[in-house]
Amino acid sequence: MGKYKLTYFNARGFAEVARLILKVNDVEFEDVRIEREQWPEMKPNTPQGKLPMLEIDGKKICQSSAIWRRLAREFDMYGKDNDEATAIDTVLGSVDDLWPSMRQMAFGETEEIKNTAQKKVEEEVIPSFMNYLKGVLQENAHPFLVGDKLSLADLAFFTASEQIAVKFPDFMSKYPEVAKHRDRIAEIPKIKDWLSKRPVTEF
Ligand SMILES: N[C@@H](CCC(=O)N[C@@H](CS)C(=O)NCC(=O)O)C(=O)O
Numbered sequence: 001m002g003k004y005k006l007t008y009f010n011a012r013g014f015a016e017v018a019r020l021i022l023k024v025n026d027v028e029f030e031d032v033r034i035e036r037e038q039w040p041e042m043k044p045n046t047p048q049g050k051l052p053m054l055e056i057d058g059k060k061i062c063q064s065s066a067i068w069r070r071l072a073r074e075f076d077m078y079g080k081d082n083d084e085a086t087a088i089d090t091v092l093g094s095v096d097d098l099w100p101s102m103r104q105m106a107f108g109e110t111e112e113i114k115n116t117a118q119k120k121v122e123e124e125v126i127p128s129f130m131n132y133l134k135g136v137l138q139e140n141a142h143p144f145l146v147g148d149k150l151s152l153a154d155l156a157f158f159t160a161s162e163q164i165a166v167k168f169p170d171f172m173s174k175y176p177e178v179a180k181h182r183d184r185i186a187e188i189p190k191i192k193d194w195l196s197k198r199p200v201t202e203f
Contacts, residue, residue: 019031087147
């Protein structure tokens with residue numbers, strides 16, 4: 001197994017799914033969390049001037065979705081066949097759909113833009129995501145989003161649910177099946193251990 005080093009800011013953000021994959025697979029890795037002041041000096045040494053960056057034996061990989069997929073393939077968390085890999089990609093796409101409105105809600109240029117985005121997130125974006133997940137869980141015969149074991153889809157969902165909960169702590173209350181799935185993931189011993197030890201960050 002190679003030597004893994006994951007560099008990001010001190011946040012869950014785009015790095016947490018990669019951290020979880022490494023943790024559940026017992027892979028030792030350097031979890032480098034840089035401060036904002038360190039970034040300008042480091043930026044030119046990253047492939048695209050952005051984090052996260054994963055280094056495997058010194059080879060630098062950027063783009064969070066490429067990093068997650070690379071690790072998921074490496075540790076057999078990307079489905080057993082093309083159908084499952086596609087189903088996992090569909091969950092990842094649905095997670096991606098959350099961020100444009102969520103970002104606007106947090107960083108919109110005016111209060112009006114932020115408030116409109118927040119209404120859209122509460123009334124459309126979250127319900128649509130949660131109803132979709134509820135259907136996916138109902139369709140699968142196993143207690144996972146895809147196939148018969150924990151996959152990248154479950155970890156991406158889990159991390160997104162933590163990030164949404166920062167702003168909407170009770171958002172799962174209307175979706176007990178999805179909440180149950182989140183709780184099931186949180187109870188997996190290696191994940192539980194990581195949640196109890198990782199640095200506390202807001203996002
Ligand atoms: N599409 C990229 C986006 C990465 C990204 O925007 N990273 C932000 C932090 S979340 C960053 O590095 N910002 C600093 C900068 O752009 O200088 C990915 O998914 O990895």
